[in-house]
Amino acid sequence: MKIQRDDIWLLSRLDYVWAKYFDDVSQNNKVFIKFGRYARARLGSIKYDKKSGHSFITITGMFKDLKIPTGVIDHTIAHELCHYTHGFSSPHRKLHHYPHEGGIVKKEMLSRGMGSLVKGYRDWIKSYRRQFR
Numbered sequence: 114m115k116i117q118r119d120d121i122w123l124l125s126r127l128d129y130v131w132a133k134y135f136d137d138v139s140q141n142n143k144v145f146i147k148f149g150r151y152a153r154a155r156l157g158s159i160k161y162d163k164k165s166g167h168s169f170i171t172i173t174g175m176f177k178d179l180k181i182p183t184g185v186i187d188h189t190i191a192h193e194l195c196h197y198t199h200g201f202s203s204p205h206r207k208l209h210h211y212p213h214e215g216g217i218v219k220k221e222m223l224s225r226g227m228g229s230l231v232k233g234y235r236d237w238i239k240s241y242r243r244q245f246r
């Protein structure tokens with residue numbers, strides 16, 4: 114059976130990444146995840162809706178393609194969860210001024226044992242960008 118990459122599959126990846134790498138980070142609100150439109154440059158984003166108090170993670174529709182390694186999608190989800198952990202688009206206390214200052218996302222990922230995800234992503238993005246040169 115071929116696994117289909119839909120929003121339910123995406124939610125299973127979020128559960129997996131959260132349980133494996135962000136076990137100590139409490140989920141203080143509802144967090145939704147879904148595929149968005151096909152975007153080449155923006156692979157993921159996290160937004161906070163003040164009115165409902167929910168967080169929304171959007172992953173590029175490009176990642177529905179089964180040729181994209183699952184680790185690349187996990188990496189993108191983990192990136193957004195680092196923002197959540199740092200208090201961006203989440204109810205957690207803001208730990209930094211800017212979401213990407215001083216490579217804090219990568220540092221967070223490495224400190225949480227995601228070295229192989231980071232490496233897998235780096236390898237993929239290199240060959241991916243080569244296509245457009």
Ligand SMILES: [Zn+2]
Nearest residue numbers: 192196212213
């Ligand atoms: Zn980011």
